[in-house]
Each structure stands twice: as C-alpha cells, then as structure tokens.
Amino acid sequence: MIRFVLNGRETALDLDPDMPLLWALRDHAGLTGTKFGCGIAQCGACTVHLDGMPIRACVTPLAAVEGAAITTIEGVEGPVAEAVRAAWTELDVVQCGYCQSGQLMAAIALLTENPRPGAAEIEAAMEGHICRCGTYQRIKAAIGDAAARLG
Known part of the structure; x- marks a missing residue:
C-alpha cells in the first residue's frame, strides 16, 4: 500500500510500487488530465508536482511518492x-x-x-x-x- 496526499486528499493505492505514477493517476485514481507523451521523461506532458516541485510522472515509480504530496492539473489552485x-x-x-x-x-x-x-x-x-x-x-x-x- 502506497500512501500519499493527492490533490489535498489522503490517498492509499494498493498497486505495484514500480508502477509509474502516471498510470496510477490515470488508470487507478481516475485523473486523466496528466497526459502520456513519450514515456521517457523527454516531452513534459506528464508533469505533476511532488511536494511543489515539477516531476515527470511517466518515469516516477509509485513507491517514490510514499508520504509525499502530489498535485495534478486537476488539483492545482491558488x-x-x-x-x-x-x-x-x-x-x-x-x-x-x-x-x-x-x-x-x-x-x-x-x-x-x-x-x-x-x-x-x-x-x-x-x-x-x-x-x-x-x-x-x-x-x-x-x-x-x-x-x-x-x-
């Protein structure tokens, strides 16, 4: 179980820790605003914020977000x-x-x-x-x- 804050809400996903964050967001959290572009962190379509810093979700394993705050395009505000x-x-x-x-x-x-x-x-x-x-x-x-x- 990977626990993190997703767009301000406590979240727990029981998925393979090696799964790219992109697919956890799109296929399991239902947040499809983050796009798949290249799969190798070269195009930026999958950019989300990890504790406020931009990262490429296509190459970030789900395990890397344990305890962190992830913000997607659906949750960014202010x-x-x-x-x-x-x-x-x-x-x-x-x-x-x-x-x-x-x-x-x-x-x-x-x-x-x-x-x-x-x-x-x-x-x-x-x-x-x-x-x-x-x-x-x-x-x-x-x-x-x-x-x-x-x-």
Whole structure:
C-alpha cells in the first residue's frame, strides 16, 4: 500500500510500487488530465508536482511518492495557478491542447518559486516541454503575463 496526499486528499493505492505514477493517476485514481507523451521523461506532458516541485510522472515509480504530496492539473489552485490560467486564456496559448497540462504545471512551479523570472529563466524552466503545435512563443509570453498579474 502506497500512501500519499493527492490533490489535498489522503490517498492509499494498493498497486505495484514500480508502477509509474502516471498510470496510477490515470488508470487507478481516475485523473486523466496528466497526459502520456513519450514515456521517457523527454516531452513534459506528464508533469505533476511532488511536494511543489515539477516531476515527470511517466518515469516516477509509485513507491517514490510514499508520504509525499502530489498535485495534478486537476488539483492545482491558488493565485499563481489562477494567474497562469488567465494568461493562457487571454493570450490564446492552446492549440491542440495535448501538452498543456504539463506546460501549465511547469509554469506554475516556476512562478511559485520565482514570481519574476527573466526570459532565460522561463526558457530554462520550460526546456524539455514539447509542444507539437509549436506554441512556444505564446507559452513564454503567457508566463511573462502571469508574472505581471502576480504584481
């Protein structure tokens, strides 16, 4: 039994400890907002927060989250999340949308840690997050807009 906090709720899953967190979230917790992209931590579609830090759920074994707090796109909230969502909407970032939960989770983690990132810091935080539609400029602009919203 693996026990952890999932989106603010105590959770216990009786699953193989080696199962990737992604599949525990999607197939057993019913949280399908976190997407499968590559399975090798290269695309960022599966990004969730582990104790507030972004991780790739596709390569994180369930055992690694024992006693931790996991936040998925369904559970992220607060002023930073609201600022990021508002900027994403206003700047019309989303095209196909498949990568966006991972992009949002990475942006929220960045702005939570550093509410005033420069262009280089935004670039570094978003490195490895692949958008097959190529909305990178809108993503970066939305992160800057969200930072401005946070004042």
